[in-house]
Amino acid sequence: MKKRIVLSILCVLLLLGVGWVSFTFYHMKHVAKEQPPKNIPYLVILGAKVNGEKMSKAFFERAKVGLQYLNQNENTKVIVTGGQGPDEDITEAEAAKRYLIENGIAEKRIFLEEKSVNTYENIKFAKKLYSINEAVFVSNDFHLYRAIQLAKAQDIKAYPLAAETPKVVKPKLFAREFLAILKWVITGK
Structure with a gap:
């Protein structure tokens, strides 16, 4: 009898887990498909790993998509975010800035x-520094759902702009993001 109860509880927990993952995955995909409006005052490129002074593949995809938006919306300013990790020679923000300048974006923008x-601080510090209340947020498709929710929680009218996630890191980053979303649900950060 006890074995049957334990088995029933485990089955219910498994079903709840599968349901939560499915629900979350649906929202991640849905948000990544949205297109932002034109001429929003700010574009925020969320930071990611830098190897030495070179952006990781995932970060490069973010910067590339951000560059496209900036080229199509000449009045939009860009906030590049991200500090410097222990194995990074420059800040993530500096790496993105260099890329944008090399590709024709004026430094004054x-x-x-x-x-x-982390993502929570990217948004919080950008808002505090530049008083943003409306922005397009650029990140990889797996990451945008949580980023947009974090921005909205800080009273920012937020629009997603998805960058492709490189196939080589996609499974790892999606799995990590599910854990980050669970942390966000619990802590709000």
């Missing part, structure tokens, strides 16, 4: 947030 160490 680029603003830096270089203290953050």
Whole structure:
């Protein structure tokens, strides 16, 4: 009898887990398909790993999509975010800034947030530094759902702009993001 009860509880927990993952995955995919409006005052490129001074593949995809938006919306300013990790020679924000300048974006359109160490801080510090209340947020498709929710929680009218996630890191980053979303649900950060 006890064995049957334990088995029933485990089955219910498994079903709840599968349901939660399915629900979350649906929202991640849905948000990543949205297209932002034109001429929003700010574009925020969320930071990601830098190897030495070179952006990781996932971060490069974010910067590339951000560049496309900036080229199509000449009045939009960009905030590049991200501090410097122990194995990074420059801040994530500096790496993105260099890429944008190399690709024709005027330096006067680029603003830096270089203290953050996670998505919550990227958004919080960018808002505090530049008083943003409306922005397009650029990140990889797996990451946008949580980023947009974090921005909305800080009273920012937020629009997603998805960058492709490189196939080589997709399973790892999606799995990690499910854990980050669970942490966000529990802590709000």
